Amino acid sequence: MSFTDLAALRRSRYVLTDKIPLSEQQLQTLLEKCMLQAPSAFNSQSARMVLLLGEKHKHFWQMTLDCLQKIVSVQQLPASTLKIRSFAAAYGTVLYYDDTHTVKELQAKFPAYAANFPVWAQQANGMLQYAVWTALAEAGIGASLQHYNPLIDAAAAEAYHIAPSWQLVAQMPFGAPGAPATEKTFLPLETRFKIEK
Numbered sequence: 561m562s563f564t565d566l567a568a569l570r571r572s573r574y575v576l577t578d579k580i581p582l583s584e585q586q587l588q589t590l591l592e593k594c595m596l597q598a599p600s601a602f603n604s605q606s607a608r609m610v611l612l613l614g615e616k617h618k619h620f621w622q623m624t625l626d627c628l629q630k631i632v633s634v635q636q637l638p639a640s641t642l643k644i645r646s647f648a649a650a651y652g653t654v655l656y657y658d659d660t661h662t663v664k665e666l667q668a669k670f671p672a673y674a675a676n677f678p679v680w681a682q683q684a685n686g687m688l689q690y691a692v693w694t695a696l697a698e699a700g701i702g703a704s705l706q707h708y709n710p711l712i713d714a715a716a717a718e719a720y721h722i723a724p725s726w727q728l729v730a731q732m733p734f735g736a737p738g739a740p741a742t743e744k745t746f747l748p749l750e751t752r753f754k755i756e757k
Contacts, residue, residue, distance in 0.1 A: 561698065570694045571744065573702025576650035576735035581700045584613065590699065591654070594691040600684035601677070604666055607688045608657035608726055616720070620655075620731075621648035623715045624708050631711070647706065650735035654692060655716065658685055661725035685729050693732065702737035705730050 561569070580587065588611070595609060612620050625644040632640050647653070658681045667674040689705060696703050709728040716722060 566694050566698050570697040571741035572704045573737045573741055574646055574704055575739035576702050576733060577738045578649060578651045579736045580651045590695050591692060594688060594695055598684065598688040598691050601680035602666060604662055606659045606662040606681045607685045608659055610655040610720055612653045612655065617652045618648050619719065620653055620716065623719065624712050627711050627715060647733040650733040652734055654732040655728060656685055656689055656730045657726040658729055659725055660727050689730060689732065696734055701734050703732050703734035705732055
Protein backbone atom coordinates (compact mmCIF):
# COMPACT_ATOMS: atom_id res chain seq x y z
CA MET A 561 0.00 0.00 0.00
CA SER A 562 1.12 3.55 -0.65
CA PHE A 563 1.34 6.00 2.23
CA THR A 564 -1.77 7.83 0.99
CA ASP A 565 -3.65 4.51 0.87
CA LEU A 566 -2.63 3.86 4.47
CA ALA A 567 -3.74 7.37 5.43
CA ALA A 568 -7.19 6.58 4.02
CA LEU A 569 -7.24 3.26 5.92
CA ARG A 570 -6.63 4.97 9.27
CA ARG A 571 -10.03 5.77 10.74
CA SER A 572 -11.64 6.19 14.14
CA ARG A 573 -12.90 2.78 15.18
CA TYR A 574 -15.20 2.66 18.19
CA VAL A 575 -16.36 -0.97 18.05
CA LEU A 576 -13.27 -2.95 18.99
CA THR A 577 -12.65 -6.49 20.16
CA ASP A 578 -10.04 -7.87 22.54
CA LYS A 579 -8.13 -9.68 19.77
CA ILE A 580 -5.37 -8.45 17.46
CA PRO A 581 -3.46 -10.19 14.64
CA LEU A 582 -0.08 -9.46 16.29
CA SER A 583 1.76 -11.03 19.20
CA GLU A 584 2.59 -8.80 22.17
CA GLN A 585 6.21 -8.74 21.00
CA GLN A 586 5.20 -7.69 17.48
CA LEU A 587 2.99 -4.99 18.95
CA GLN A 588 5.80 -3.71 21.14
CA THR A 589 8.18 -3.65 18.17
CA LEU A 590 5.66 -1.71 16.07
CA LEU A 591 5.20 0.91 18.78
CA GLU A 592 8.93 1.20 19.38
CA LYS A 593 9.62 1.74 15.67
CA CYS A 594 6.98 4.48 15.54
CA MET A 595 8.47 6.16 18.60
CA LEU A 596 12.00 6.05 17.22
CA GLN A 597 11.04 7.50 13.83
CA ALA A 598 8.47 10.14 14.83
CA PRO A 599 9.88 13.63 14.21
CA SER A 600 10.26 16.27 16.92
CA ALA A 601 11.55 19.84 17.03
CA PHE A 602 15.27 20.01 17.86
CA ASN A 603 15.11 16.20 17.95
CA SER A 604 13.79 16.69 21.48
CA GLN A 605 12.03 13.30 21.61
CA SER A 606 9.74 14.59 24.36
CA ALA A 607 6.87 12.18 23.62
CA ARG A 608 6.32 9.23 25.93
CA MET A 609 4.05 6.19 25.69
CA VAL A 610 2.64 3.71 28.19
CA LEU A 611 1.17 0.50 26.76
CA LEU A 612 -1.63 -0.97 28.86
CA LEU A 613 -2.61 -4.58 28.24
CA GLY A 614 -4.84 -7.14 29.94
CA GLU A 615 -6.05 -6.15 33.40
CA LYS A 616 -4.09 -2.87 33.35
CA HIS A 617 -6.02 -1.82 30.23
CA LYS A 618 -9.38 -2.71 31.78
CA HIS A 619 -8.35 -1.04 35.04
CA PHE A 620 -7.60 2.22 33.23
CA TRP A 621 -11.08 2.45 31.76
CA GLN A 622 -12.70 1.52 35.08
CA MET A 623 -10.73 4.33 36.74
CA THR A 624 -11.91 6.67 33.98
CA LEU A 625 -15.52 5.65 34.56
CA ASP A 626 -15.09 6.13 38.32
CA CYS A 627 -13.79 9.66 37.69
CA LEU A 628 -16.60 10.44 35.25
CA GLN A 629 -19.25 9.31 37.73
CA LYS A 630 -18.16 12.15 40.00
CA ILE A 631 -18.79 14.87 37.42
CA VAL A 632 -21.48 13.76 34.94
CA SER A 633 -25.19 14.07 35.55
CA VAL A 634 -27.43 11.09 36.24
CA GLN A 635 -28.92 11.62 32.78
CA GLN A 636 -25.52 11.53 31.07
CA LEU A 637 -24.12 8.59 33.00
CA PRO A 638 -25.66 5.72 30.95
CA ALA A 639 -24.24 7.05 27.66
CA SER A 640 -20.84 7.73 29.26
CA THR A 641 -20.81 4.23 30.76
CA LEU A 642 -21.55 2.60 27.39
CA LYS A 643 -18.76 4.57 25.74
CA ILE A 644 -16.20 3.69 28.41
CA ARG A 645 -17.19 0.03 28.32
CA SER A 646 -16.65 0.00 24.56
CA PHE A 647 -13.07 1.18 25.12
CA ALA A 648 -12.55 -1.41 27.86
CA ALA A 649 -13.72 -4.14 25.44
CA ALA A 650 -10.70 -3.43 23.22
CA TYR A 651 -7.39 -5.30 23.37
CA GLY A 652 -5.29 -2.54 24.92
CA THR A 653 -4.67 1.17 25.31
CA VAL A 654 -1.74 3.44 24.53
CA LEU A 655 -1.35 6.42 26.85
CA TYR A 656 0.49 9.35 25.26
CA TYR A 657 2.50 11.73 27.43
CA ASP A 658 4.75 14.76 26.97
CA ASP A 659 7.81 14.97 29.20
CA THR A 660 7.65 18.54 30.50
CA HIS A 661 11.16 18.20 31.94
CA THR A 662 12.53 17.86 28.40
CA VAL A 663 10.52 20.90 27.32
CA LYS A 664 11.81 22.99 30.23
CA GLU A 665 15.41 22.00 29.49
CA LEU A 666 15.02 23.20 25.91
CA GLN A 667 13.37 26.42 27.07
CA ALA A 668 16.37 27.13 29.30
CA LYS A 669 18.86 26.21 26.58
CA PHE A 670 17.16 28.19 23.80
CA PRO A 671 15.30 31.09 25.52
CA ALA A 672 14.52 32.81 22.22
CA TYR A 673 12.18 29.90 21.40
CA ALA A 674 10.91 29.27 24.93
CA ALA A 675 7.27 29.98 24.16
CA ASN A 676 7.33 27.59 21.20
CA PHE A 677 8.63 24.45 22.85
CA PRO A 678 5.33 23.40 24.54
CA VAL A 679 3.56 23.85 21.19
CA TRP A 680 6.24 21.92 19.33
CA ALA A 681 6.05 19.12 21.91
CA GLN A 682 2.30 18.83 21.30
CA GLN A 683 2.90 18.75 17.55
CA ALA A 684 5.51 16.01 17.95
CA ASN A 685 3.13 14.01 20.12
CA GLY A 686 0.42 14.37 17.50
CA MET A 687 2.76 13.04 14.82
CA LEU A 688 3.61 10.06 17.03
CA GLN A 689 -0.09 9.39 17.60
CA TYR A 690 -0.72 9.53 13.86
CA ALA A 691 2.22 7.23 13.13
CA VAL A 692 1.01 4.64 15.65
CA TRP A 693 -2.61 4.92 14.52
CA THR A 694 -1.64 4.42 10.87
CA ALA A 695 0.75 1.56 11.65
CA LEU A 696 -1.99 -0.16 13.65
CA ALA A 697 -4.40 0.26 10.74
CA GLU A 698 -1.85 -1.28 8.37
CA ALA A 699 -1.66 -4.29 10.73
CA GLY A 700 -5.46 -4.70 10.69
CA ILE A 701 -5.96 -3.12 14.11
CA GLY A 702 -8.55 -0.43 14.77
CA ALA A 703 -8.19 2.45 17.20
CA SER A 704 -9.61 5.78 18.28
CA LEU A 705 -8.11 8.75 20.06
CA GLN A 706 -9.62 9.83 23.38
CA HIS A 707 -8.98 12.76 25.71
CA TYR A 708 -10.04 12.08 29.28
CA ASN A 709 -7.16 14.16 30.57
CA PRO A 710 -6.81 15.98 32.91
CA LEU A 711 -9.71 14.14 34.60
CA ILE A 712 -7.80 10.86 34.79
CA ASP A 713 -4.24 12.21 35.15
CA ALA A 714 -3.72 11.78 38.88
CA ALA A 715 -5.30 8.32 39.06
CA ALA A 716 -3.24 7.08 36.09
CA ALA A 717 -0.04 8.58 37.48
CA GLU A 718 -0.53 6.76 40.78
CA ALA A 719 -1.66 3.46 39.24
CA TYR A 720 1.13 3.20 36.67
CA HIS A 721 3.98 4.95 38.51
CA ILE A 722 4.16 7.83 36.03
CA ALA A 723 6.96 10.37 36.51
CA PRO A 724 5.74 13.76 37.77
CA SER A 725 7.17 15.47 34.68
CA TRP A 726 5.03 13.39 32.31
CA GLN A 727 1.85 15.18 31.22
CA LEU A 728 -0.96 13.05 29.81
CA VAL A 729 -2.00 14.12 26.31
CA ALA A 730 -4.29 11.40 24.91
CA GLN A 731 -5.46 7.81 25.19
CA MET A 732 -5.77 5.32 22.29
CA PRO A 733 -7.83 2.16 22.84
CA PHE A 734 -7.14 -0.42 20.11
CA GLY A 735 -8.22 -3.88 19.00
CA ALA A 736 -9.57 -5.79 16.04
CA PRO A 737 -12.40 -3.81 14.41
CA GLY A 738 -15.80 -5.22 15.37
CA ALA A 739 -17.73 -3.13 12.85
CA PRO A 740 -17.03 -1.08 9.72
CA ALA A 741 -15.86 2.48 10.18
CA THR A 742 -18.53 5.14 9.76
CA GLU A 743 -18.51 7.14 6.56
CA LYS A 744 -16.07 10.03 6.62
CA THR A 745 -17.21 13.35 5.21
CA PHE A 746 -14.96 16.07 3.87
CA LEU A 747 -15.16 19.83 3.65
CA PRO A 748 -14.52 21.16 0.13
CA LEU A 749 -10.80 21.22 -0.59
CA GLU A 750 -11.05 24.63 -2.25
CA THR A 751 -11.96 26.10 1.15
CA ARG A 752 -8.97 24.43 2.86
CA PHE A 753 -6.12 24.33 0.36
CA LYS A 754 -4.55 27.22 -1.54
CA ILE A 755 -1.87 27.31 -4.21
CA GLU A 756 0.04 30.53 -4.86
CA LYS A 757 2.26 30.85 -7.94
